[in-house]
Amino acid sequence: MSSLPKGGSFLFGQTNPQDIFTPEDFTLEHKMIYRTTAGFITDSVLTRMDELENKKEGLINELLEAAGELGLNGADISEEYGGMEMDKISTTIIAECIGRAGSFAQTQGGQAGIGSMPIVMFGTHEQKKKYLPGLATAEKVGAYALTEPGAGSDALSAKTRADLSPDGKYYILNGTKQFITNAGMADVFIVYAKIDGDKFTAFIVDGDSEGLSTGAEEHKMGIKGSSTRSVIFEDVKVPVENLLFEIGRGHVVAFNILNLGRFKLAATSVGMAKFALELAATYANDRKQFGIPIANFGLIKEKLAEMAIKIYVTESMVYRTGGLLENMMDSLDTSGNDGGLVAAKGIEEYALECSMNKVFGTETLGYAVDEGVQIHGGYGFSSEYTIERLYRDARIYRIFEGTNEINRILIPTTLLRRAAKGDFPLQEAIEKLQGEIAAGSLVRKGEAGLVQAAKDIFLLTMGAGLQKYGKDLQKHQEILGRLADLAIRAFAMESAWLRAQKAGANDGGPKAKLKQNMAMVYINSTVGLLEYSAKETLTALAEGEELASLLDNLQRLTKYTTRNTVALRQEIAAAISEDGKYAV
Known part of the structure; x- marks a missing residue:
């Protein structure tokens, strides 16, 4: 690990171009994964987007299971627990391709990312054996329950309680979580609660637990095809063996999962932004005004060029960071019982880059869909055109996985904290x-x-x-x-x-x-x-x-x-x- 560049060290030295990973370095296997994932999204998801947006009964589960058959849900899960155990470039490629899938990207991301990664990284062998195979196939649907009505960015102020039962066999959970993706169909929840009201701790909670209920579906601006609900816990009994990681160290689970989540969200933003550019370029070539395609007009050229430039820059950042993460994983011994924790600590080294990718990537996406609408003119404001949906779907990206404001605060404070420790x-x-x-x-x-x-x-x-x-x-x-x-x-x-x-x-x-x-x-x-x-x-x-x-x-x-x-x-x-x- 000592030979690897430290997170944030780019500010203090030169980097050899040959030392970074770029999309031009994709192996044949990477290209195959790209084609497979992109083909699945194009053929199986985008063709049914209207049904998905209208929440056709059973469709989202059907698509999740189809993704599971291709290994997309288990890319980060080891083969021992039914996954594909892919490298970090492959999982980045999957996240990018899934970005074209609108609300399905949130459902699948909640399944393969924050819904399962806490168990992948911090679960015991028994927990992994019990839950991960089902999450990989989508036989079980996962959800991540952190946010509360009064605890968003300030996650550690959560009010949900966990109290040990008199017989010592269960933790009794009481509280409410809000804006939980996949809540309406989840079989497994990763839930954060405070033991005795002060020890912030993570739990694995079965969706059919007595006392667990969900609110009505949220009526959202975008990502309408995904399930978003509140989750209510009323004296929910959680077996003590379902406590995840350690008592009072739920923040270690939460923050490490968010690091990876932020990075993958940036990759997803790249995929969605490319889709917006494709729609805009195709429309600009086809649409004629004054007898010529609007793609020939100077100001439209500028918009297309600037969209492409920002996407190129974001893509360069994302795969450079993906290369750093992959090199880190290669340097670590994750074969022991604490392998997940070792991996999490390795990823944490690049928490700063993950936040930078998240901010830049989601703001590039916001720019791309906005200019995509503008190039479409009045048609861009019509729901008959795909760019209108992309515009609405993209807005949540700057809020997910820690708002961009929170991530902006994290970047310099992380640098200052590490400098104080002598890392920089x-x-x-x-x-x-x-x-x-x-x-x-x-x-x-x-x-x-x-x-x-x-x-x-x-x-x-x-x-x-x-x-x-x-x-x-x-x-x-x-x-x-x-x-x-x-x-x-x-x-x-x-x-x-x-x-x-x-x-x-x-x-x-x-x-x-x-x-x-x-x-x-x-x-x-x-x-x-x-x-x-x-x-x-x-x-x-x-x-x-x-x-x-x-x-x-x-x-x-x-x-x-x-x-x-x-x-x-x-x-x-x-x-x-x-x-x-x-x-x-």
């Missing part, structure tokens, strides 16, 4: 940068230089925050949010550029040129945003001569010659229109 040379990096600026020794040329400038802007701004507030910086959310955006965009810029460089070195064909164009446009158009955000933040952190000095330093970091991004976008749009979809 944060203060040293800040001081080194200050010295280089003072000495006038900074040389930032081309896109690689701008990527480094993005990291430097983050360090400069973080340094000013620490100078003003010290440890109390964690109390200032507006500053933390901007620091998060600086870090996210630095990771996004670097991921896009490294992938383009790797493709150029390994291939050099037209697709490599397209990747390079996309990376260049994103990097050049993002530096200005970083500069503005940093100016705004520094002005909130300093004044007078100190502020003037900081702004002067910032200006030195952002000196660069801009490229003709309008022309580059035209080339990108032409490639997208020719293919009628995202084909990078």
Whole structure:
């Protein structure tokens, strides 16, 4: 593990393009999994989307079982317990392809992800043997019950109680959970409750337990085909052997599962965003105004290009992170009884990257579906067109798995916490940068230089925050949010550029040129945003001569010659229109 890059370390050093994983590195097996999953979604789910949205009786279970037959529900489950035990790139591919499936993506994600992964990672052998085979086949449907009416982002303030019965055989659960995916059909719930009112603990609860009931289906803006209900526990008896992991350590289960959930949600966002671009490009090619396809109009070209660029950047981030997770898993010995916990700790190393992927990916999706509607014009507002459903379905992604606001807070606070433990040379990096600026020794040329400038802007701004507030910086959310955006965009810029460089070195064909164009446009158009955000933040952190000095330093970091991004976008749009979809 020591030879692997630490989570967040990209901010403090250079990365060799050949060391990152990209979609161009898919093996034949990965490509087969992609074709199989995408084919299942296209042939079996999208063809029945109207029935699914109208909640046709039994359909969702039928589709889940069909996914189980293909091994999609058990991709993360070991073969010993009826799963496929795939590598992390394969499970990322599945999550991406499932993204096209609308509300089914939430149902299947709840089944294969947060509904089963707590048992995969933290369950005993007996618990795994009892529950995982059924979850893999969808003979049993899983659900994850964490959120409560008064406990959303602040999950540890949950009120649901668990009290040991007088005979010591059961925990008696009382409380209510809210917005629980798959609740209307779940056979197995992962439930969080406080033993004796204070020890936050996870439990496996059978759906047919006496005293367990569900509320009415929520009437949602989107993902209408998925089941979302409240779950009520009234003196529900849970056998003591169904306590998951350890008493008082439910937060370890919850937060580690969320790390993986956030990453997979980013992958799902990539799949859905690609679908939105495909719909928009096809419509723009077919729709004529003034006698020509609207795909030929400059402002439509810009929209198609920008959608593709943001998807390319997100895809680069997601598979780079997937590679980090896979390398981590390869370095660990997970063969023992505590193998799941070992794996969870390994994934936790990249919690920061998981949050960055979640924020960037879901906001890219929001952008893609919004522009997709705009390209469709009035038809985009009609439910007869698929893009209207995608627009509604996408909105929840920025709320799921920890809101984007919560994830933004987590990014800089995680960095600060790890720096305090000595995991990062944060203060040293800040001081080194200050010295280089003072000495006038900074040389930032081309896109690689701008990527480094993005990291430097983050360090400069973080340094000013620490100078003003010290440890109390964690109390200032507006500053933390901007620091998060600086870090996210630095990771996004670097991921896009490294992938383009790797493709150029390994291939050099037209697709490599397209990747390079996309990376260049994103990097050049993002530096200005970083500069503005940093100016705004520094002005909130300093004044007078100190502020003037900081702004002067910032200006030195952002000196660069801009490229003709309008022309580059035209080339990108032409490639997208020719293919009628995202084909990078």
